[in-house]
Amino acid sequence: MDFYKNEPSVLLAVDCVIFGFDGESLNILLFKRAIEPEINKWSLPGGFVQADESPETAAARVLKKLTGLADIYIEESQVFGAPDRETYRRVVSITYYALIDIHKYEHIITHEYEAKWFPLSDYPPLIFDHQHMIEVAKRKLRSKAALYPVLFELLPEKFTLPQIALLYEKTYDIVLDRRNFNRKLLHSGLLIKLQEKDKTSSKRGAYYFKLDKDVYKEKIMSFLRYLPSWNIGSEKDQ
Amino acid sequence: MDFYKNEPSVLLAVDCVIFGFDGESLNILLFKRAIEPEINKWSLPGGFVQADESPETAAARVLKKLTGLADIYIEESQVFGAPDRETYRRVVSITYYALIDIHKYEHIITHEYEAKWFPLSDYPPLIFDHQHMIEVAKRKLRSKAALYPVLFELLPEKFTLPQIALLYEKTYDIVLDRRNFNRKLLHSGLLIKLQEKDKTSSKRGAYYFKLDKDVYKEKIMSFLRYLPSWNIGSEKDQ
């Protein structure tokens, strides 16, 4: 059985745009590249898809290896496969974006790799088309987060209303009316109020909330039935 | 320069989920497969990414070859790359979905290939994981169409309000209130009313509309700023 024998083969890579929110800005995790070519330049973490794994598995493996984290929210972003996108060989890259709780990462990080968080709004030049990958991932994240409450994946187990609001502001580059946004959140059924307060950012303290896991899963998994709302949401500069 | 030399390579394919709307149901175009393995079974149209082309270009090439149509709306759907997804060799497939005006297709079709439209709700068994590809494409189309008015790509230049409504109904498996839906459409700024009427489906006739291309492009291209609306739109059975 030797079908397809005249078809060209390619190297298949995965690259990951890892988003993290530190309470101030939305960040991406970049790595000093450890292999040739372009060694020591900033890049997205990536690797090659091995013979026994699917691309998704490869992305999860790369993330596990580089951040120590498993069970991370990963979403496919886009394939980058222009014939000349890398200099020396043809490599087709499938990009994923991951949403992680930056604090978990800080505890587990192995310092085997030179990695650094950069604000999404200000990161250094990257190799190949990695900057483009980030822009696409950002756009996909915005679309996804408009329909599903995925941004909670960026927050710790316990979080405060001001934190969520800031996260949405940074994700969409907008300024929200906190009063209205709070109300929307509280009415969503997603949040369970805790007694404990976060006193790190104010004297009064802000109540912690946690996710109602059941409601959250339902909303995350739900299959869209109807929503077309293409009259709103875009190009309205504040 | 012989970087990456120990990395495995794969065959890279593209498969296309071609959506078409015939005025009654939302359909997909399936082909009797012309090559081994699995020759003569129903499948999604596809092909291999060649050395000098990007996956997107490959998808466009396949569509052109099989349907005769160029300048079609194509969107990347998802990568299918489980190691064992094909029986004989490892092939990683990037799936795209295309939205075409079924009537244009009917004029241009070359009958070199055995192809047939099937309703999205009732198509024959397919090879490999192609059924899964269709399900994913449907989900992606729903999400996309919730934020951007892409479904107009499925309609002819001139279309009527009842046609659009039916298209949305078939896409989301819902029943719409035509009065409200009409109003929403007319207020969207997307439509330009023509004098001419379509008399094929009623005695009275329904006015034709065409797209306001400028408004349409703006809405299609627009970069999401804010919209989170994860309180609505899902799991509400009628």
Next chain:
DNA sequence: GCAAAAGTGTTAACTATACACCCATGC
């Protein structure tokens, strides 16, 4: 004249927006 589809208008419920003040606390 009647069947069959197209089209329209009104009210009620809801959601989003705009806006300003009090609260709790550490210093």
Next chain:
DNA sequence: GCATGGGTGTATAGTTAACACTTTTGC
């Protein structure tokens, strides 16, 4: 006691949802 960020309430506008009848015309 005051500066700082946290939290709440209300009125308005806008949007969506629910609802039924009239229009047109080919037969």
